[in-house]
Each structure stands twice: as structure tokens, then as C-alpha cells.
Amino acid sequence: MAESPAVAGDQPGPLEPRCRPTVEPVLFLGTAALSLQAPLCTQYLWDRLGAELGYNGTSHGSGSPGGCGGNGSGDPLQQEVETLVSHWNLYLNLAGFFVGLFSVTLFGPWSDSVGRRPVLILPAVGMALQAGIYLLVMYLRLHVGYFLLGRILCGLLGDYNLILAGCFAYVADISDRRSRTFRVAILEACLGLAGMLASIGGGQWRKAQGYIDPFWLVFAVSLATALYVAFCLPESVKEKKPAPLLTLRHYISIYRLYTQPGHQKARQKLALYSLAFFLLVAIHFGARDIYVLYELSSPLCWASDLIGYGSAAMYMAYLSSLAGLRALQLCLADTWVAELGLLSNVVGLVVISLAATTPLMFTGYGLLFLSMAATPVIRSKLSKLVDETEQGALFASVACVEGLCSLVATGVFNSLYPASLHFMKGFPFLFGAIVLLIPAALIGWVEIWDSTPEYAHFPETPAHVQEG
Template sequence: MKGEKPVLRRIEWGIREREREREREREREREREREREREREREREREREREREREGGRERGREGQRNRKVLVNVSAHTTKLLLLQPARSVCLCYFTNTLSPLCLFQPARSVYSCYFNNTLSAAMGTHTTLWAVCRKVETLVVLQQLGGALFDTALQVVVKERSNSTDGGVNSTSTVDDRQRAMSDFFMTYNLLGKLTPIVPAIILAKLSDRGWRKAPIIAPLLGYMASRLVLLLVVVLGWPIQVMWVGVSLHGFSGGFSAIWAGVMTVVSLGSTEQRRSGVMMRVELLYGLAGLLGSLVSGHLFQLYGSTLGQGTVLVGVSLLLYGLCLLHAVSLLQVSVDGSGQEQTTPLIRKNRKEEEDKGEDEGEEAAAGGEARSNRINIGLLFVGGVLYDVAVAGAMEILVSFQMKEPLNWNAKQVGYGNASGFLIFLTSFLGVMVMSRFMIDSSLIIVGMLSFASGIYFMAFVTKTYQFYLARSLMLFALIPTPTIRSMLSQQVTGSSYGIVLTSFQLSFKVASLVYTPTYTKIYQHTLDWLPGFVFLLSSSISVLATIPIRFVESTPILITKLPRPNLVLPDSRT
């Protein structure tokens, strides 16, 4: 028995040694696999570099072709100016006598050639630059938002005047509270129609865009915009009931609405820019949108007070808005260029790094599967928390902003057209302050902290808004909302970090649709609460929004800002026009 124990120990030692050897062999195999993967990655990088070089060659070829076209145009214009006479001989005959005394020892011919070529090059360069700017989507965005800012002020003031009239309108009543209830009921129906009718048309237009009809999501909504503006013009000129505007907003919605046109604009921007420049181009488009809204709101109140012959106030303002949308439609049909950059094609790089052993070797051990499962569960929890926080914040912001339109029109504020325009301009100013805030704070704050700062900024401003009795107090409350546009786009960015590339569109579309579903609840709820609190505290709904906004920060605090397997995406363009602050 004593002799058997050493033998057993040697056998056990041999078994353990063979097991360790097999483990070392598996480790060496994994290392070889990692080395092969690194080699494949280097090969893909070399292929991408060769593709960039080929694209650079194609771009240089296109630039040379454009230069040749410019030279052909210059030759044609020169020939016409010289009445079909040989340009060279005429120039030599004329400019030799004119320029020879000034040229000293230089031949007159060479001096003229330099001067003439430089002048023509500068003129043609300026002409080409202006033409290129006119064909860009930024021009369309500016025209569209200028017209939209004018329309918003016109609609708000027209509804107020009709509610105060004694011959019909929204609901002719004798008390201020009754007029406020009539206005809030009108805007409740108007907003619900504007939010629900575009859902299906926007999806159809998006599919058409994916099939190559890139201008369809832009042109179709512009037709709806023109129809709704034309309806308002007829309401002002012919004295139709203001409820006719429900037909106008329905036409606008069934053509795709704002969600369709903005998606189309972003598609054109993405196709016409490289990956390196895309973020900057999108930021530029969004800043131009905010600046155009700011300018349009500032001048809208003054335009409203202008009279159109015998047609009364508001005719000029609505007419200018309709004209701007007509120019916008003409630009989209005839001038807008949808260019496809070589590196601007859609890519399907996954945002979650899939485990390569899972794809290539089905024999992944249980420890790795457990780790991957834990990470997937963490991502699902993050998505749920972000959805809850985003929807709560949208309820707080959108509900308050819908009531703010009626709140501005009652005592003690009782704004006129100019003041309405200035108030709308203060809302567009938040586009700029939020953008600057992100540029500064993102250097030392994580995304979840940025979201909380934006939510608390809105909560403080809307809380102060509940007790506003003077116009200057309104602007003080607005000044507290400087960062109110940060949360929603940042939440979208964080959502994109939790899913694969194939699920990116589904998740973000679901996130946006959740706002539409929530509006079915908060729009009538806020309206009825406002109507029932007019007698004792008209700003009670703003206190409610402040509380909901603070409540929305709770799920955001528990979101993991940097999941283990998620690649870090570039910081998003945070000044988004679909925000309702």
C-alpha cells in the first residue's frame, strides 16, 4: 500500500501536467488567433487607405473637369464680348497701346495676359462660389426656418385676436378665463393633429428616400407647409373661422411634416460630406436653423403690424411667410444638389464589438458567455433608463411649451405681436447657448452629467415661469433655461452606444415614437389642468413640469455612461430643431 501512494501521486501529477500543457496549448492557439485577427485588421486598414487614395484621385479628376468647364465658359464669354473676333489679336492690338507706357521693360502682351487672366479668374471664382452656395441644403434650411418663424408668430396672434372678437372665431366669450380656455382647446387640437398625422407619411417618405428619391422627404413636406400657410392667409383675408387651421395642420401632417423634412435634410448633408467633416457640417446646418429662427422671430412682430392694402393686419406677415416657402420649394426642385461623396456612403460598422470567438468558434467557454450576457443585460437596463428619462423630460418640456403659448396672451402679460416675436426669439436663442454649453462642459463632464445639467436648467427656469407677472420676469425665467436643449439629443447619443448598427434606426425611431404616444396623454392633461387652475394659479402647470423634469434626472443617474463593450462615438450635434423649448 505504501508503494502505491507514490505511484498514484505520480499519475495525478502527470495528469495535472498534461492538463496544464493542454491549457498552455489552448492559450498559444488563442494568441495565434489574436495575431491573425490583428493581421486581418491591418489588411483592412491598408485597404481603407488605398480606397482613400483612389477617392482622392477621383476627386482631383472631378476638380480638373470642373476647371475645364470653367475655362470653356470663360472662352465662350470672351468670344461673345469680342464679337466673334479672335480674342488674342484684339487684346494685343488694344492693350499694347494702352499698357506699354506703364509696363516699362515688360512686354505689353504678357502684362495684359496676367491682368486679364487674374481678373477673369477672380470674377469666375466668385460666380462659382455663389452658385455653389445657392445649391447647398443650408440655403433651403434658412429659407424654411425664416418662413416658419413668421408663421408661428402670425398664428399665435391671429388666434388671440379671434378669441377676443365678438363675431365668432375660436369661441366668442365675455370673460378672460373663458377666452383662455377657448385658446387652449384650439391649440390642444392643433398640436395633437400636428403630432399624429405625420407618423405614417414620414415613414413612407423615408422608405422612398432609401430607394434613391432623396428629394422626396423635402419636396413633399414643403407642399404641405405651403398649403397650411395658404389656409392661414385665407383665414386672415376672408375672415374664415380659425378652426379651419385644423385642416391646414392636417394637410401639413399628411405630407410628412417637420420630422420628414428634417430627416431628408440630414440625409442630404450626410451624403454630401465625408465622415471627418460630417459632424461639423451638421452643426453648421443646425446653427443656421437657430439663427434663422432668431432673425425671423425678431422681425415677425413688426411685419404683423403692416397693413396689406385693405386686408388688415397679418396679411403681409403671412404673405411673406408663404413667399419664403415658395422660394424654398423652387430651390428644392431646381437648385438643390444631392451629391454623394465617396466616403459619405452609409456604413454598417457595428457599435458593439461582437466576440470573435462566438462567431468563429462555437465552443466558447461558459465564463465568457456569462460575461457577454451580463454586458447585454447592462445595455438593456441602460436603454430602459434612458427611455424613461427621455420620455419624462419630453412630457415636462413639451407640455409646458404648449401652455406657454396661451399663457403669454393673458393678463398680466397680454402680449402684442412684437412681444410675441421677441418671446419666440428668446426660445431660439437657447439653440446657441445650449451649443456653447456643450462645447465647454463636454471637456470635463460625462454625458449623463450633461443631461442632468440640462434638465435642472429647464426645471429652474420653468419653476420661475410659474410666478411671472411682468415681461422682464419672463426673460429672466428664459435665461435660466440656457441649457434646456442639451438632454434629448445627448440621450439619443447614449442610446446609439448601447445597440448594434443594425438596431440603431429601430431604437432611435422607437424613442421618437414614444414621444408621439406620450403626447396623447400629456397634451389634453396639461390643457385641462391649466383650464382648472386659471382662477387661483395659472402657472401651476409650470410647477408640475418642473417637478417632472427633476424626476427625470433619477433614471439618468443610474445609467452607466461607458459600457464595457461599447465603442466611444463622437459627441453629437446637440442643437436639434425638434426640441420644443
């Protein structure tokens, strides 16, 4: 593993002309499908499991369409529904993770040889299959356990994490080192824009027509993603070559990123940035998993339209973070932009943890305006630490980290949330804010460590090219 030379890395890729189709629509469509599906799935589980337990909110005097008992958070039946939904979210995430862990690490390094397009088509097809199975469950009133079958099939084809890995590797292929952070931030902004539109539309659509029609859109968008890649997206890998898929060599290539002899400083930075990325994304995933539950139940008692607006406000942070990153790059190094993003995240989560009213909840969302600035910085720094022929393996490992984030976050937050209902409902958000202090310390330490040789050893050592 070696950091790509500056000269080679600064050459524009074959797809640089702006008139050529590129990968942003793939991530936009895939994220739209996921963002439309995830909150609707949680609300469907809430209504379905609540009905099976004889709880629908209105029977307890609330009248809230979202289901919110008149006895507030002390209602034992409401707490039972919250706990059941939280646990089913855990089961679904576990199913997707354990299967996706092996498929992403297989397909990601494979794409370094055969190209990015195959590994972008497969997960889109998997998401369409998952949406189709969810529709069958809703049409036929099958047991919600069949949702697990959809998650497993989607995981076998790489799941959404493989779309992320393929898209970020694609951008690394076609961008130079100087512009890479901003190109990655544009991809992150696509996440936010797609999530925001899907959240607003999904909440209103669910309120007007129920669950089935929005899930048909999820199915159609997933298929559209696969068709766009198959017929419109140019290949970004310059020298494709045939390579076997079912081989341990792909897993070994990811292992070697962190263990290859030589370049010790680059390996250490790779490990530290990966740890910071893990903690940051785990908090993002964990908080996102319980936002809907937090808003559905008392004291907020939001209906589906407000839940949609809340999700849109959360996703707006991707767009505001892109604008903030671009502006702050004019006067600050990327590292310190990431630190400001982490500060925004901490403050927003603290306010949300105390939110008992709708205005305060939206204030918390507003304070998250720069919260997504840290992740593109870390992705870009990771990408610059490996060779251009290892981008697929790198982003496959990052996708595995994200899958592990989802597993850990879902396990921790979906277990912590019901356990903390009796003493502080917003405690999981406060917990997340405290954990985010760790990646802030790691990123700052790496930056200080990186800059030390320029001053401490300048008189004693000859000039040389600094790593990173």
C-alpha cells in the first residue's frame, strides 16, 4: 500500500468532461429509495404490531394518527409497542449486516479489476427485490418476519452499502487529489437532497394513501437505478481485466491495506481515520434509527407529515454541510472543517436529547447544519492514503466499517432507547454527543502529528516529501 504520487493523482480521469454522465444520479436514486423505505417500514411496524397488541393510540385518548397514548410515556402498552418496533429494527439490521459484510468485501475489490458498473447494478436489483417482498407482506398481511427475507436477499447482492462503496470509488477514479474532498462532499450532498425529498414526499404520501403506493415507488426507483448504470453510466476503471469473483484474494487485498509492510505512518493514519469514521457514522446511524420512534411517541406525538418534515430537516444538513465545507475550505484546512462539523453534531444532539416540544426538536435539527462536513473529509483523506488501483478495496473496507456501524449502532441505540425510557427518553442522543468527542480528538491528533516534522525536525533532516 502506498500513497499515490501527486503527479499521477492530479491527472484528470477519462470522465472529467462535465457533459458525460457520472455517478451522482446513482447515489441520488439509491438514497431516495432507501430514505423513502426506512421511515415507512418503522411506521408500518408501529401500526401493525400496535394493532396486534390492541394499541392504536386513539383508543387511549390521544387522537394522534401516529399513535400516541394519552398517558404519555408512562403508558405501559405504548412502551411495549416501542420496544417491539425497536427490536424488529435490530433484527432487520442484523440480517442485512451479516450477509452484506461478506458480499461487499467480495464485490468491492473485484470492481478494481472488472470495473465499477457491475457492483452498482447488483445492489440496485437487490433493493428492488427487497421492496417487492415488503409489498407482498403488506398485500397479503404476512408475518412481519418475512421482512427478514427481503433484507437477506438485498444483503446477498451488496445492499445499499455496496452502492456507497461503488459510488465513492468511482469518484476517486475520476477526480484529482486537490478536488477530491469537494467531489466526495457533492456525493454526500446527493445523500441529503435525495433523503430530504423522499422524506417530505413519503410522509405526505403515507398520510394520504397508506404504505403500499410509496413502496411501489421504492421498487420503481431501485429498478431505475439499475437501468441507469447499465445503459448510461460510463466505466471509470481505465484498465479493466477479467478476474474471478469467488476467491479469497479479494478479502486478502482488504486485509493488506492495513498490514502491508512499509509505509507505517500511512497505515497508522489509515487505522486512526477508520476508527474516527466508525464512531462518527455509528452515531449518525444510531440516532437516525430512533428519530422516528422518538417523534412518534409522547411528548412529541408527531404524525407522518411532521415525521417527514423532521427527516427532511435532518437531511438538509447534507446540503448545508456542502455549502459550509466549500466556504470554510477558503480559510481552513480540511481537518479543522471536520472539527467544526463534529462540534455542530455534538450541540445538535444535546438539544435533541432535551426536546419535549416541536420547536425545540426542529431547533436541534437546525443546529446540525454542519454535522455532515466531517465524513467527506475523512473519506477523502482515506482515499489519498492508498494507490489508485486499491480504491475499490478501500471503499469496500469503508463499506464494511459502515455495515459494522449499522450493526453496533442499531444494537446499542435500539437497546439503549427502551432501557432509558424510564429516566431520560433522550439519553441515547446525549450518549451519542459524548462519544463524538473521541473522533474529534483523533482527527485533531493526526493533524498535529502530521504537522510536527515540518517544525521539529527541519534543521536536522534533509528535505523530503511528507506523507499525506
